[in-house]
Amino acid sequence: MKKLLSTLMLLVTLATQAAEVPLLQNAMARKTTSLNGPWHYIVDVQEEGYYDYRMNPTRWGFFRNAKPQRPEDLIEYDFDKAATMQIPGDWNTQDERLFFYEGTVWFKKSFNYGKPKGRVLLYFGAANYETYVWVNGQEVCHHIGGFTPFNADVTDQLREGENVVIVKVDNKRKAEAVPTQIFDWWNYGGITRDVFLVEVPDVYIEHFSMKLQKADAKAKQRDINVSVKLNKPIKGRILTLKIPELKVSLPLMTNDEGRDVLQVNVPAKKLQLWSPDNPKRYHVELLLVDPAGPVVSDIVTDSIGFRTVEARGKQILLNGQPIFLKGISIHEEKAHGGGRANSTADAHELLSWAKELGCNFVRLAHYPHNEYAVREAERMGIMVWSEIPCYWTIAWKNPGTYANAERQLTDMIRRDENRANIIIWSIANETPHSAERDNFLSRLAHHSRSLDTSRLISMAMEVTGASNYKNRLQDNMHQYVDVVSFNQYIGWYRDVNDAPKMEWEIPYDKPAIVSEFGGGAKYGLHGEKNQRWTEEFQENLYIENTAMLDKIEGLCGTTPWILKDFRSPRRVLDGIQDYYNRKGLFSDNGEKKKAFYVLKQWYEKK
Ligand code: GCB
Numbered sequence: 001m002k003k004l005l006s007t008l009m010l011l012v013t014l015a016t017q018a019a020e021v022p023l024l025q026n027a028m029a030r031k032t033t034s035l036n037g038p039w040h041y042i043v044d045v046q047e048e049g050y051y052d053y054r055m056n057p058t059r060w061g062f063f064r065n066a067k068p069q070r071p072e073d074l075i076e077y078d079f080d081k082a083a084t085m086q087i088p089g090d091w092n093t094q095d096e097r098l099f100f101y102e103g104t105v106w107f108k109k110s111f112n113y114g115k116p117k118g119r120v121l122l123y124f125g126a127a128n129y130e131t132y133v134w135v136n137g138q139e140v141c142h143h144i145g146g147f148t149p150f151n152a153d154v155t156d157q158l159r160e161g162e163n164v165v166i167v168k169v170d171n172k173r174k175a176e177a178v179p180t181q182i183f184d185w186w187n188y189g190g191i192t193r194d195v196f197l198v199e200v201p202d203v204y205i206e207h208f209s210m211k212l213q214k215a216d217a218k219a220k221q222r223d224i225n226v227s228v229k230l231n232k233p234i235k236g237r238i239l240t241l242k243i244p245e246l247k248v249s250l251p252l253m254t255n256d257e258g259r260d261v262l263q264v265n266v267p268a269k270k271l272q273l274w275s276p277d278n279p280k281r282y283h284v285e286l287l288l289v290d291p292a293g294p295v296v297s298d299i300v301t302d303s304i305g306f307r308t309v310e311a312r313g314k315q316i317l318l319n320g321q322p323i324f325l326k327g328i329s330i331h332e333e334k335a336h337g338g339g340r341a342n343s344t345a346d347a348h349e350l351l352s353w354a355k356e357l358g359c360n361f362v363r364l365a366h367y368p369h370n371e372y373a374v375r376e377a378e379r380m381g382i383m384v385w386s387e388i389p390c391y392w393t394i395a396w397k398n399p400g401t402y403a404n405a406e407r408q409l410t411d412m413i414r415r416d417e418n419r420a421n422i423i424i425w426s427i428a429n430e431t432p433h434s435a436e437r438d439n440f441l442s443r444l445a446h447h448s449r450s451l452d453t454s455r456l457i458s459m460a461m462e463v464t465g466a467s468n469y470k471n472r473l474q475d476n477m478h479q480y481v482d483v484v485s486f487n488q489y490i491g492w493y494r495d496v497n498d499a500p501k502m503e504w505e506i507p508y509d510k511p512a513i514v515s516e517f518g519g520g521a522k523y524g525l526h527g528e529k530n531q532r533w534t535e536e537f538q539e540n541l542y543i544e545n546t547a548m549l550d551k552i553e554g555l556c557g558t559t560p561w562i563l564k565d566f567r568s569p570r571r572v573l574d575g576i577q578d579y580y581n582r583k584g585l586f587s588d589n590g591e592k593k594k595a596f597y598v599l600k601q602w603y604e605k606k
Helices: 002-016 071-076 344-356 371-379 399-416 435-451 496-501 535-549 594-605
Strands: 019-021 031-034 037-044 084-087 104-113 119-124 130-135 138-144 150-153 161-170 195-200 205-212 221-230 238-243 248-253 259-267 282-289 296-304 309-312 315-318 325-330 361-364 383-387 422-429 456-462 470-472 484-487 503-505 512-516 555-558
Touching: 019 150, 119 130, 119 138, 138 150, 205 282, 205 296, 238 259, 248 259, 309 456, 315 555, 325 344, 325 383, 325 512, 344 371, 361 371, 371 383, 371 399, 383 456, 399 422, 399 435, 422 435, 435 456, 456 512, 496 535, 535 594
Parallel strands: 019 138, 325 361, 325 555, 361 383, 383 422, 422 456, 456 484, 470 503, 484 512, 512 555
Antiparallel strands: 031 195, 037 084, 037 104, 104 161, 119 150, 119 195, 130 138, 130 161, 205 221, 221 259, 238 248, 238 282, 282 296, 309 315
């Protein structure tokens, strides 16, 4: 009897339990209902709404439910009387009390919804860092990681008419988190990217990828590998792939895992390849046919570019041709002032500055940027290095930390797998050497390759100097990456007069990227070239560094640090930094510093 009761209870829970489901790729291209706009919020420093006064999670955590079970729960809070902030958006720049805040904020959004035909997923572009979501009082997901999307199936929780979503977001820094406690950027909290509902049929296309196979220049035919996955392991479902401009229309049929693969052959002459000079993308449609009749039950469309990228010896080849990556590093911060960037317009402004600088490449540091930014870069012909926040001193020995990093890597790849402009997945930045770190990062490199072999793997390493002026790049991780990249700060954390004497040895037959160099300057501050913080100091640092880089054998690209001054709590120098890292070539208000022109001229010659 007891067993029966507990089984029944389990069934009841399962029937109503919503959960995070695998990421829906290209969710924006489907039927969506935006939940962006004003959300009520309550700042909850001691997490009163989640724990009781003994720090036990409360069963009825009263903030969880907009219509609490017990009326007395309403006594000490009222979302509807609380202020609102714009979502998407960080809380730090929307409420001055929250500028430095790290902790929990509760959000509430009410909305009307009609009866959906199929399933409904609640999709978050990102929320930093740990998020719990309740729909009409029921928990629908718990997500960790501040820069990747997640979605939950909320079909059974939605009702016709008024609905309520409650979200708890906590951006406390933690030793075992990814990133860990110390990092050089602002810990913007909140629901920082779009939120929307997506309607999908019961059986839908969860994910598909299209990748151009490498071929030699004389090949008459080019092959595109297509792979499709449904949300359910259903065998025998028919799909049609169409690329109208190439007159491609081909069938696929799922296996018992709900997957299929296909090779599309296109005459080489007909296929325009994506490149910075010609960022060609093709309209692609993938249709799922209803088994009951010739009706399309699901459709996904996208604009997809085709290119190859490979490392050969010390060169990087794009579409078979050697290319120098004229790059710049970028943080995901709005072009004017601070705050998280989260729209195509934000991305366009930053990327236009990069173009003006003569860039064909950007390092989107130090975490996956929003999808609009990657897509806008693709449209503008800018190649991308995309990375996960395994930054500095991660808890290498902690299995949970590894699982977290792997999950972020997976979701970054899954979201952007069809973006031709992403040529590098980066797995880490400036990580101190140890056996545990090598184990952690090599597993990540293997994982990345198991998901995607159509891109290069790299990570920003550190150079270990062999003697005072002789620098040797020595890192066990060289064997797991395709491109060896390293950061160096000659002229900033070391005397600029050392630059001409520096020798660089990269003892690996792999392409090398200098993934950071630079120094700080306060826009408008002028003086001698040896006077720190002046524009002239930074200008001279760029002159000396670019001359030094010209002597590095096998250098195939660089992403100086950084496009624009960005907020960082580590940068406390009054009157100069004022909580901004000042290494930007643009000020935080978009004014160009003198060093901008040095780099621009250098890139013109590359
Ligand atoms: C680095 C880090 C970067 C910092 C930069 C700096 O090496 O990778 O995140 O912001 O140095 O300004 O010190």
